[in-house]
Each structure stands twice: as structure tokens, then as C-alpha cells.
Amino acid sequence: MSTPLLELTGVTRTFGRTTQALRGVDLRVEAGRGVGIVGESGAGKSTLLRLLLALDSPTSGTVTYRGEPLDRRDRAAVRRFRRDVQVVFQDPRSSLDPRQRVGSIVAEPLRSLRVEGDHRARVCEVLASVGLDADVVDRYPAQFSGGQRQRIAIARALAPRPSVLVADEPVSALDVSVRRQVVDLLARLRDEHGLTLVLVSHDIAIVGQLCERTVVLHDGLVVEEGATREVLTAPREPYTQRLLAAVPRLPDATPAG
Amino acid sequence: MSLLEVDGLTVRTSDGRTLLDGVTWDVAAGARLGIIGESGSGKSMTALAVLGLLPAGMRATGHVRLDGTDLLALPPRRMDAVRGAQVAMVFQEPLTALDPLMTVGRQISGPVRLHQRLSRTAAREEAARLLRLVQIDDTERVLGSYPWQLSGGQRQRVSLAMALACRPRVLLADEPTTALDVTVQAEVLELLDDVVERTGLALVLVTHDLPVVARVAQDLVVMRDGAVVERTTVPRALAGDGAAYTRELVDAARAVTALPTPEAR
Numbered sequence: 084m085s086t087p088l089l090e091l092t093g094v095t096r097t098f099g100r101t102t103q104a105l106r107g108v109d110l111r112v113e114a115g116r117g118v119g120i121v122g123e124s125g126a127g128k129s130t131l132l133r134l135l136l137a138l139d140s141p142t143s144g145t146v147t148y149r150g151e152p153l154d155r156r157d158r159a160a161v162r163r164f165r166r167d168v169q170v171v172f173q174d175p176r177s178s179l180d181p182r183q184r185v186g187s188i189v190a191e192p193l194r195s196l197r198v199e200g201d202h203r204a205r206v207c208e209v210l211a212s213v214g215l216d217a218d219v220v221d222r223y224p225a226q227f228s229g230g231q232r233q234r235i236a237i238a239r240a241l242a243p244r245p246s247v248l249v250a251d252e253p254v255s256a257l258d259v260s261v262r263r264q265v266v267d268l269l270a271r272l273r274d275e276h277g278l279t280l281v282l283v284s285h286d287i288a289i290v291g292q293l294c295e296r297t298v299v300l301h302d303g304l305v306v307e308e309g310a311t312r313e314v315l316t317a318p319r320e321p322y323t324q325r326l327l328a329a330v331p332r333l334p335d336a337t338p339a340g
Numbered sequence: 341m342s343l344l345e346v347d348g349l350t351v352r353t354s355d356g357r358t359l360l361d362g363v364t365w366d367v368a369a370g371a372r373l374g375i376i377g378e379s380g381s382g383k384s385m386t387a388l389a390v391l392g393l394l395p396a397g398m399r400a401t402g403h404v405r406l407d408g409t410d411l412l413a414l415p416p417r418r419m420d421a422v423r424g425a426q427v428a429m430v431f432q433e434p435l436t437a438l439d440p441l442m443t444v445g446r447q448i449s450g451p452v453r454l455h456q457r458l459s460r461t462a463a464r465e466e467a468a469r470l471l472r473l474v475q476i477d478d479t480e481r482v483l484g485s486y487p488w489q490l491s492g493g494q495r496q497r498v499s500l501a502m503a504l505a506c507r508p509r510v511l512l513a514d515e516p517t518t519a520l521d522v523t524v525q526a527e528v529l530e531l532l533d534d535v536v537e538r539t540g541l542a543l544v545l546v547t548h549d550l551p552v553v554a555r556v557a558q559d560l561v562v563m564r565d566g567a568v569v570e571r572t573t574v575p576r577a578l579a580g581d582g583a584a585y586t587r588e589l590v591d592a593a594r595a596v597t598a599l600p601t602p603e604a605r
Contacts, residue, residue, distance in 0.1 A: 123521035124492065229379070258378040258548065260592045285521065288597045312600045329526040331551035332597045333578055333590065 086150040087111040088247055088279060089135055089168070094144035096130050104130040106303035107144070112247065117273065117280035119290030119311060121326070122300035131300065132251055132283050136170055137161065166196050169240035173252035175232035179224040185210075186220030189239045198243050209238040212275070213268060230261035234268065241276065248272075249281045254289060266292055287330055291315050299323050342366035343542050344390070344427070344510050348402035351382075351389055351566075359398065360385055361567045367542045367559070369509065372533075374557030374574065375546045376589065382566035383546045387512050390544075391429060392419045406510070425455045428508035432515035434495035438487040444471075444498050445483035448505055455506040470501040473538075475531060493524035497531065504535065511535075514546045529555050550593040554578065562586045 089112040096105040105127045112118050112135075122128050133139040134146055137153050145152055148164055155161060169192065172178040179188055186206055193202045207217040213234040224232055233253065240248055253269065254262040266289055273280050273293065282294055290297055290311065297314040299307040299322065307320040318324045344367050351360040360382045367373040377383040389400045392411060404411040411422060431437045439447055448470055449463035458466060468479040474497040476482050487495055496516060503511060513532065517525040533556055536543045545557055553560065554574050562569040562583065570583040577586050 123523065254596075259550070259596055260378065260588065263592050263595050266596065287522075288599055291599045315599050316601065325523055327599075329523040330597065330599075331522075331525070331529075331549070331555050332599075333551050333554055333594055 085113065087113045087147075088149060089281075090145075090147045090150075091131075091134065091141075092145050092147075094134060094141040094146065096127075096134065096139070097142045103303055105134075105141070108300075108303075108305055110298060110305065112279060112281055114246065114279055115277065116296055117282065117294035119282045119284065119294035119297045120300055121284060121287050121290055121297060123285060123326070125302070126300040127303045128283050128285075128300055129251075132249065135249055135281060136168065137164055162196050165192070166198065166243040167245050168247040168249060169243065169245040171233070171236050171240050171248065171250045171253050174256045175224070175229065175236045176256075178236050179232055181224055183223075184220060185222055185224065185227075185235055188224070188235060189220075189242055192239060192243045196243050205242055206238075209241045210235075212241065212272065213238045228261070229257050230264060233257060233261075233265055237265075237268065237272070241272065244276075246277070246279060247281060248278045249283070251283045252285070253282070255284070255286060262289075269293055287315065287327065299326070341368060343369045343407060344544070345403070345405040346386070346390060347405065349386065349389055349404060350401045351385060351394065351398050352401075354397045354399070359566050360389065360400075362402070363563070363566075363568055365561045365568065365571055367510070367544055369542050370536065370540045371559065372536055372543045372545065372557040373559045373561065374553035375544065375561045375563060376548070376550055376553055377563035378548060378589075380565065381563040383548075383563050384514055385566075386563070387429070387514050387544070387546050390512065391423055391427060392416070393423075424451060424503075424508070425506040426508055427510045427512060428503035428506065430496070430500055430503050430511065430513040430516045432518050434492070434499045434519075435487060437499045438495060438502075440487055442486070443483065444485055444487070444490070448483075448498070448502050451502065452505045466505070467501075470504055471498070473504060473535065474498070474501045475527075475534075476501075491524075492520050493527060496520060496524075496528055500528075500531070500535070504539070507539070508541060510542045510544065512544045512546065515548070516545070517552060518547070518549065525552070532556055550577075550589055551597055562589065 091108055091110040094105055094108045097103050134141055137155055153164055189206045190202045215234055254265050270293055272278055280293055282290055284290055294311055297311040298305055301322050307323045318327055346363055346365050349360055349363040352358050363386055375383045388394050390404050400412055445467055448467040452458055452466050453463045471479040471482055476497055517528050547553055558573055560572050560574050560577055564585055569585045572582050576582055577590055580587055
């Protein structure tokens with residue numbers, strides 16, 4: 084087996100004396116095999132996300148990046164990590180600085196991570212790959228719709244050419260028609276840029292559409308994991324079965340036959 | 341015979357912009373109507389206008405008839421007596437709808453005492469009955485709890501119990517399950533269905549989520565840009581009959597909720 088991009092082994096995270104957000108989680112993110120992490124409130128999704136992004140350290144257990152533990156005090160190592168592992172958050176209204184122009188927002192990781200090369204050209208390139216014209220660079224986030232703002236956030240994440248894109252509920256704040264466009268965009272970017280997606284979501288359907296593997300998190304533990312198709316069509320665990328049964332879906336339009 | 345009739349409801353701002361344009365629909369006692377639309381469609385504003393809760397600077401014209409009485413023509417004090425008592429509401433986020441400084445018991449028995457003129461003890465008993473109606477079993481614990489001590493699903497049940505406190509004839513629910521986990525959402529939707537069944541009130545469910553509407557409602561109003569695109573039924577919309585915009589919404593909802601199919605073997 085090749086070295087995973089990210090790996091959590093026996094990870095726990097405790098807050099205060101009593102709150103155990105994660106209670107012993109193993110997770111591998113391998114290159115080219117997107118992972119969807121699904122679960123409800125309180126499952127530990129956000130805590131797991133912070134550990135995957137090296138924004139927090141586990142109480143016990145290890146988190147490795149390309150086979151090595153990441154020392155969060157080693158600034159050069161953290162910069163290399165951040166170039167390689169980027170994130171898109173749920174709500175672009177709060178993740179984009181309203182006082183900065185789009186060009187500056189998208190170039191921000193290039194500046195802060197000291198990426199070499201022509202930043203302006205890179206910004207136009209990533210804006211084009213998310214379907215935005217180069218002339219948006221002079222405008223402010225407020226001048227865009229929710230879906231367009233999420234495209235801007237995705238462009239910013241792509242700017243330093245990461246190999247992993249971590250997305251935290253990337254479409255939950257969007258209207259349904261826009262949601263579909265952003266899901267399609269993520270699928271296209273995954274294929275064109277060879278991105279490995281790590282999707283943290285309560286929305287099982289979008290994980291089904293974007294990730295090869297699915298991890299079901301419940302009460303701080305991984306209760307089920309496997310190939311997405313298997314987990315979503317033939318769940319073994321009662322909790323996964325309950326979760327799937329609860330998702331409202333439209334009945335099919337045409338009767339079979 | 342319709343119980344609540346919204347007829348040509350139009351909302352304009354003081355500077356003359358039209359936010360709602362001639363919205364028309366009706367709902368009968370015991371019926372379940374879904375109002376669906378994306379952000380900016382005017383669905384929530386419709387609910388606020390029906391309740392007489394429009395923000396300052398907005399003016400509603402047209403008619404909102406409850407059993408023939410035009411609510412838009414009522415003086416504010418008479419409207420206060422209608423709101424909550426005859427037309428009640430449930431909002432998206434129970435944590436903002438509930439008073440954080442008041443126990444659940446006081447929050448539910450308050451309106452009960454106000455509208456039904458019951459004694460303190462009788463109001464408390466009525467509050468316990470309402471909690472049982474929304475399928476909360478440990479009523480004593482919940483009555484003595486503050487909202488933050490309850491889970492999201494319990495809070496939404498409590499706000500539903502409050503809405504039902506005065507035995508309203510119409511319940512307006514604006515995205516009542518959007519803030520909830522899916523397993524809790526499924527329970528609350530079932531509960532809404534059950535409440536309509538048992539009390540015979542008219543339910544108006546306002547949401548962006550077509551699969552949620554499809555679980556509960558039969559009649560459907562599709563809104564876009566402040567106007568009604570069409571009045572239809574859930575089965576007709578799902579079958580693809582009717583307006584192109586409705587078909588787009590249905591297709592998009594199918595696409596985003598589609599799960600992988602088992603591999604053919």
C-alpha cells in the first residue's frame with residue numbers, strides 16, 4: 084500500500100474533563116481516493132476536520148501527513164502542508180473577506196504561503212477553471228451570488244495547487260439548483276486537477292456523488308467505512324441504515340417498466 | 341371550502357419596490373399545503389405578511405381571509421388576538437424562537453393562560469398535555485428545563501407545542517426542519533403529519549426543500565422572484581406536469597439527492 088496523504092491512528096480529542104469529541108478514530112486519505120465523512124450534529128465531524136487541517140492536535144493518537152507526523156510549530160513544514168492541503172468552508176459569506184477584492188482574496192494563499200511565480204496569472208487561471216471571468220478580480224464578494232462566492236472560495240483553495248481539497252459542507256448554504264452546479268464543478272476539478280477530495284458533510288447524497296470512500300461518524304467513533312457505493316446501498320450498521328432511511332428523497336417520476 | 345385564503349397579496353417597500361406580486365393560494369382545514377421556492381422567492385415574506393409581521397416600511401395589499409375575515413383589514417390589536425391563537429407559527433431555529441431565560445413550562449403555559457384564561461395549575465397541566473401531543477414523554481423534566489438544556493429536536497418539538505397551545509386553526513411552519521439533523525428531521529415531519537391528522541388544522545409548510553414538502557404536503561405553491569409560478573400538487577409536480585421552472589426544481593432536487601445504485605451483477 085502506498086503512503087497515505089493523511090492518516091489518523093487511534094485519535095482521540097477531549098475537551099475539558101468530560102467531553103470526548105473523538106474516541107479513537109482511524110482514517111486514511113489516499114491519493115486519488117476521495118473520502119466522504121458523514122455524520123450528524125455532535126458526531127465529531129468538526130473536530131475531525133480541524134485535526135485533518137492541522138488546526139488542532141489530538142489528545143492521544145497520531146496524525147501523519149505523507150507518512151510523517153506534522154509538527155505544528157515547524158513553520159516551514161506547516162507552510163508546505165498548507166500548500167498541499169487546502170479547505171473550502173460552508174458559507175462563502177463568512178469565509179470571504181468583504182473588504183478585499185476578489186483578486187486579492189484568491190491570491191491570499193499564494194502570498195501567505197510564499198508560493199513563487201506570477202500570482203496574477205495564477206489567479207486568472209484558477210478563476211477560469213471555476214468558470215469565472217478574469218475581470219471579476221476588481222469586484223468585491225458582495226457583488227456575487229452565493230454560488231459564485233463559493234466558486235471564488237474554491238478558486239482560492241486551488242491557487243497554491245494543493246493535492247488535497249478538504250470541503251466542509253461546501254453546498255449546504257446554497258440553493259438547490261446552484262448546489263448541483265457546485266457539485267458538478269467539484270467533480271470536474273477533482274478529475275482535471277487530480278485532486279483528492281475530503282468532504283465533511285451531513286449530506287449523504289453529495290458524498291455519494293463525489294467520493295470513492297465513505298466514513299460514517301457517530302458519537303466520536305467511525306461506525307462504518309468502505310467503498311461509497313457499498314456503504315450507501317448496502318449499509319451493514321444499524322446507525323447507517325437509520326441515517327439513510329431518514330434522508331428525504333423524491334419518489335421516481337416514472338414507474339418501472 | 342377554504343379556511344385561509346390569500347388573494348392577490350402584494351407587498352411593496354416605502355420606496356415603491358414590489359417584493360411580492362399578487363400571491364394567491366388557499367388551504368382548507370385538515371389540508372397540507374407546501375410553499376416551495378429558492379432564496380429570494382418571497383416564500384418567507386408571504387408567511388410574514390399572512391401573520392401581519394412585515395418589517396417596518398413594508399405594506400401589504402390584497403386580501404388574507406381567515407374564514408372570510410380579511411386579516412389585512414383588521415386593526416393591529418384584533419390581529420394580535422388572531423396571531424398565535426388562530427394562526428400559529430413555527431420557525432427554522434427554535435433556539436431563537438424560544439426565550440433562553442424562561443423554562444419550557446413557563447413558556448408554554450404563558451400563552452395558554454393569556455388566551456384560554458386558565459389557572460396556573462390548569463395551564464401547567466395543559467402544557468404537559470401539549471408536550472405529550474408532540475411526543476415528549478418525560479414531560480416533567482422538559483417543563484422544568486431551559487431551552488439550552490434540550491436537544492435541537494426537542495426544542496423544535498417544544499416550539500411546536502407552543503404553537504399548538506391555543507389550538508390554532510392554521511399552522512404556518514417556515515423551514516421547521518432545516519436546522520435539524522436528518523434523523524430528527526424525519527421524526528419532526530412525521531410529527532407534523534400526525535398533528536394535522538389529530539387536530540384537523542391546516543398546515544402551510546414553507547421550505548426550499550422539495551423532498552421535505554413531498555413527505556408532508558399534497559398541494560404545492562411554487563414561488564419565484566416574489567410571485568407564484570404555479571399552483572399544483574406534489575404528484576403532478578413530480579410527474580413533470582406543469583411549469584418549466586417546477587420541472588427544473590424537481591430535476592435539481594432529484595440530482596442532488598440521488599444516491600448511487602447498487603452495481604449490476
